[in-house]
Amino acid sequence: MVYVILIAAAIIFWLIVIDRPVVKITFSDGHITKVKGHLPAKFKHNLVEIGEKNSFNGELKVYQQRTGAKLVFSKQVPKSVQQRIRNVFPHQGFKVKGDRKAR
Template sequence: MLYVILIAAIIIFWLVAVDRPVLKVKFEDGKIIREKGHFPPAFRHNVLDIAEHNPFTGELKVYQQRTGTKLSFSKNVPKKVQQRIRNVFPHQGFRSRGAKKSG
């Protein structure tokens, strides 16, 4: 019985504590160093254009939530650049899992 409780605690810890973004992009001096996840081509083009004009070093993460998507930036990404990236973010390209396409 104790092992069942232990396994349940490990699973709950994994679901809550593990960082699981849908998209993770790392920048260094305005260039993409590493990307993991679905990076829509139009959004990628716009982010690279922003990074070319205002080079920065940092990380961008996109999380899928029930209410939609959430953008998260590392602390060394300037606020002005964060806002420009939020402005070009394609909310339709990152649909929540429960949302159905109307067609």
């Protein structure tokens, strides 16, 4: 019986603590160095263009939530670059899980 409780605790720990972004993008000197997950082609093109104009380092993670996608930037990414990336982010490219009803 104790092993069932330990397995349940491990599963709960895994679901809560483990970081699971839909897309993870790493930047170095304005260039995309590493991509994990599906990155739409048009969004990648826009990121490359932003990186050419503004050289920066950091990381971008996209999380899927009930209300849509959430962008999380590392502290190294300047606020002006964050805003430019938010402006070109394709919210329609990241589908919302579940069915939202119009009220």
